[in-house]
Amino acid sequence: MESGISPDVLARYEAIIGLEVHAQLKTASKIFCACSTRFGDPPNSNVCPVCLGLPGTLPVINRRAVELAVRASLALNAQVQERSRFARKNYFYPDLPKGYQISMYELPLATAGWLEIEFDGQVKRIGITRLHMEEDAAKALHEGFPDSDRATYIDYNRCGTPLVEIVSEPDLRTPAEAQAYLEELKQTLEYIEVSDCNMEEGSLRCDANVSVRPRGDGKFGTKTEVKNLNSFRYLARALEYEIERQIAALEQGERILQETRLWNVAAGRTETMRSKEHAHDYRYFPEPDLLPVMIDAVWKQEILEAMPELPAAKRKRFVAEYGLTGYDARVLSATRELADYFEAVAGAGAAAKSAANWIEGELLRRLKESGSATPAERIAPAELAALIGRVESGEITAASGKRVFARMFETGEPAAKIIEAEGFGQISDSGEIERVVREIMEREPGNVAKYRAGNEGVLKFFVGQVMRATRGQANPQLVNETVKRLLAG
Amino acid sequence: MKITRETVLYVADLAHLELPEDEVETYRQQLDQILTYVEKLNQLDTSGVDPLAQVVAAPADSATGWRSDETRDAGISAEALMAAPDASSPFFRVPKVIERES
Numbered sequence: 001m002e003s004g005i006s007p008d009v010l011a012r013y014e015a016i017i018g019l020e021v022h023a024q025l026k027t028a029s030k031i032f033c034a035c036s037t038r039f040g041d042p043p044n045s046n047v048c049p050v051c052l053g054l055p056g057t058l059p060v061i062n063r064r065a066v067e068l069a070v071r072a073s074l075a076l077n078a079q080v081q082e083r084s085r086f087a088r089k090n091y092f093y094p095d096l097p098k099g100y101q102i103s104m105y106e107l108p109l110a111t112a113g114w115l116e117i118e119f120d121g122q123v124k125r126i127g128i129t130r131l132h133m134e135e136d137a138a139k140a141l142h143e144g145f146p147d148s149d150r151a152t153y154i155d156y157n158r159c160g161t162p163l164v165e166i167v168s169e170p171d172l173r174t175p176a177e178a179q180a181y182l183e184e185l186k187q188t189l190e191y192i193e194v195s196d197c198n199m200e201e202g203s204l205r206c207d208a209n210v211s212v213r214p215r216g217d218g219k220f221g222t223k224t225e226v227k228n229l230n231s232f233r234y235l236a237r238a239l240e241y242e243i244e245r246q247i248a249a250l251e252q253g254e255r256i257l258q259e260t261r262l263w264n265v266a267a268g269r270t271e272t273m274r275s276k277e278h279a280h281d282y283r284y285f286p287e288p289d290l291l292p293v294m295i296d297a298v299w300k301q302e303i304l305e306a307m308p309e310l311p312a313a314k315r316k317r318f319v320a321e322y323g324l325t326g327y328d329a330r331v332l333s334a335t336r337e338l339a340d341y342f343e344a345v346a347g348a349g350a351a352a353k354s355a356a357n358w359i360e361g362e363l364l365r366r367l368k369e370s371g372s373a374t375p376a377e378r379i380a381p382a383e384l385a386a387l388i389g390r391v392e393s394g395e396i397t398a399a400s401g402k403r404v405f406a407r408m409f410e411t412g413e414p415a416a417k418i419i420e421a422e423g424f425g426q427i428s429d430s431g432e433i434e435r436v437v438r439e440i441m442e443r444e445p446g447n448v449a450k451y452r453a454g455n456e457g458v459l460k461f462f463v464g465q466v467m468r469a470t471r472g473q474a475n476p477q478l479v480n481e482t483v484k485r486l487l488a489g
Numbered sequence: 490m491k492i493t494r495e496t497v498l499y500v501a502d503l504a505h506l507e508l509p510e511d512e513v514e515t516y517r518q519q520l521d522q523i524l525t526y527v528e529k530l531n532q533l534d535t536s537g538v539d540p541l542a543q544v545v546a547a548p549a550d551s552a553t554g555w556r557s558d559e560t561r562d563a564g565i566s567a568e569a570l571m572a573a574p575d576a577s578s579p580f581f582r583v584p585k586v587i588e589r590e591s
Contacts, residue, residue: 027558034561043579044570048563064558092505094583141580153580281503291554 005248013250014215015243016223017172017208018129021185022163023195024136024203025068031135031162032059032102039201043155051160053097058289065162069109069133070295070303072164072194075310076128076185078113080295084132086287094154095137103165104132105284109293115168115188116312117180126181127169133293136161158202164194170209170220175239179232182206187311191336199230206235211256212246221246222256226270228263238263242270314339322352331360337374344381350388358388362402366409379408387415396473433466433474433482440465441486451487459483491528492521 030037033050050057073080087105113128138159140152166185172178186204189195197204211223226242229235241263246256261270309317311333318329318339333339338359345355363375363384372378387408391401396419407418440462441448451458462483466474497517501508508516570576575583 029556029558029560033563034556034559035563036560044581045566045579046562047566047569049565052569060556061554062558063555090503094581142585145577148585150585151575151582152585153577153582155580283503 005244005251009251010244010247012215013212013243013247014217015173015175015239016170016211016213016220017175017178017239018170019168019172019178019181020207020209021166021168021182022136022205023072023166023189023197025065025162025164026193026195027062027064027068027162029062030160031062031065031133032160035157035160037161039198039203041157044157046157047159051097052156053099059102059287061290061293062162065133066109066293066295067299067303068162068194069131069164070300071192071307072166072189073110073113073131074300074304074307075188075192075194076110076113076115076131076166078110078128078131080110080300081107082295083107084109084293084295086133086290086293087284088287089134089282089284091282093137094152095140095159097138097156097159101135101137102287102290103134103284107292108132109164109295115181115184117177117184119177119180124171124177126171129167129169131164131166134163134165135159136163170211175236175243178208178239179236182232182235184311187334191308191311193308199232202230205230208235208239208242210239210242210246212243212250221250222258224256224258224270225260226263227260227273228265234263234265237268238270241268245270308336318342322346322356324352324356328353328356328360331364332356337376341375341381344376345384345388348382348385350385351392354388354392355385358384358405362405363409366406370409378412379405380414383408383414390415390419430478430482433470433478434486436466436469436474437462437479437482437486440469448487452489459487462487491524492517496520 024037025031027037029035030046030051033048035046035048035051038046050059070080084104085107086102087107088100089103089105090100092099108130110131111129113131114125115128116123116125118124136158138154138156140154142148142152145151145153168181172181186197189204190197195203199205206229208226208229209223210226211221213219213221224242224246226238229238242261249256260273262273263269264271314333315326315329318324318333319326324332332342342355342359345359346352350358359375363379367373367375367378370378384405387401387404390396391398396404400419404415404418407413408415411418444462444465447458447461451462463476463479466479466483467476494513494517497508497513497520501513501516566579570578570581573581575581
């Protein structure tokens with residue numbers, strides 16, 4: 001980067017990173033009203049007096065939103081509070097028509113959780129300070145209209161969408177660790193179906209708190225908050241930039257200002273957000289229009305019992321149960337759907353390692369090429385297992401197997417049908433047949449001599465032997481020709 | 490005196506209120522009286538009392554508060570845009586958001 005600080009200088013410092021992640025909860029309706037949360041609907045079509053903040057309206061909490069937030073809390077090993085409370089966060093901005101955001105403050109939904117990340121072969125536990133619920137704000141469009149130099153356009157469809165905010169401890173030390181944490185968190189929220197975590201659509205958003213200190217120092221340096229890190233790539237790049245910026249400033253004897261900075265994607269740098277000093281005085285107070293959120297032990301237990309296997313547990317089980325490598329386990333457990341597919345293929349009789357190879361190689365490549373996401377819609381797990389069985393038994397060659405796979409992927413037809421219809425079952429590879437014939441000739445020098453002495457009846461013997469060796473799969477005509485040619489010497 | 494003139498001006502600024510000079514002292518006195526009055530509560534011994542999160546319903550009643558996750562189209566989109574001070578359908582339109590000067 002332009003600061004041009006040497007690696008030696010960088011190595012003298014250590015970065016301290018904490019992430020604040022907002023995830024939209026996968027509910028049908030908004031958190032405090034019955035408007036739809038659907039993404040991509042015509043602007044301002046999903047609005048009502050409650051989410052438009054009209055006077056005289058009252059919020060009513062969506063039970064499903066609370067359930068999903070509790071599920072996320074439990075998946076992140078956090079302590080769900082028996083009683084939590086909504087609070088008003090007061091600020092003036094047109095994306096929140098009430099003049100405040102209903103959030104949680106001093107009594108969040110859950111505290112003291114953790115998430116383990118795997119990084120460079122090491123497992124590291126990242127603390128989660130708190131997890132709370134809040135309503136999303138509207139989408140403000142600042143550009144793209146003829147009068148955008150003086151007007152902002154607002155779409156309130158998103159206003160009131162339920163969010164969960166997950167605040168990590170400052171336990172992350174490098175941009176790569178931060179990325180690993182965000183990936184693990186995203187995968188966990190996807191597994192438990194709490195959020196779509198679609199970063200392009202904004203259903204998962206990330207801000208970071210960053211500071212640096214000379215390595216070995218006990219005290220944290222002054223931190224900045226970096227916003228707009230809404231892709232894994234931006235997260236890593238913005239953190240790298242910000243860390244180097246802070247180190248460069250300290251090296252020049254400057255002080256770091258506690259401020260909010262925005263990642264400018266186009267310019268590739270973080271920039272100060274202009275704001276007044278007391279803009280962060282939100283004057284939180286308990287939301288008088290809502291009851292406290294009570295989570296009793298019975299409900300918590302129900303949610304816990306309905307919890308699916310989490311990604312980390314699945315990876316461990318795949319290694320222990322199927323003898324997969326850590327790498328294979330990670331690739332195959334990327335989504336629940338893919339993991340279930342793998343298990344179904346293995347369950348249908350395919351050897352686990354072969355199933356892993358076919359899925360990671362052929363299947364993922366073709367899914368990616370065709371832009372489709374659902375493997376079972378393309379090839380039923382039992383059919384992939386059947387194909388693998390035929391290749392493993394040598395009935396068809398690996399090369400034929402890949403061609404059969406391609407046909408299965410395109411047509412959805414069973415392996416057996418394609419192998420029969422397209423003649424893949426027959427060994428028509430003249431090189432392969434030649435190899436078998438030569439092998440038998442070597443084994444039967446006496447019969448070779450007989451043939452060469454004029455006993456043409458031995459030809460049938462050789463053809464029979466080849467057909468037996470290939471379990472009847474060799475192309476008979478080709479076998480005849482090959483045997484004749486080779487016996488002739 | 491709990492409330493200073495600076496506090497009044499600070500709170501007014503946060504609330505986007507512009508106070509005429511003569512009202513600053515009026516509000517300072519009123520807010521001061523309110524705080525002094527509320528402070529009386531501190532004289533009570535509340536060490537054995539559970540904190541109260543809400544006064545409108547007892548915790549045992551909390552089931553009343555839930556809404557099931559069902560959608561309903563309020564059907565007020567066009568009406569709301571029409572009632573807005575400024576709109577350019579299908580959007581609400583507001584003046585470019587500029588930070589107020591302190």
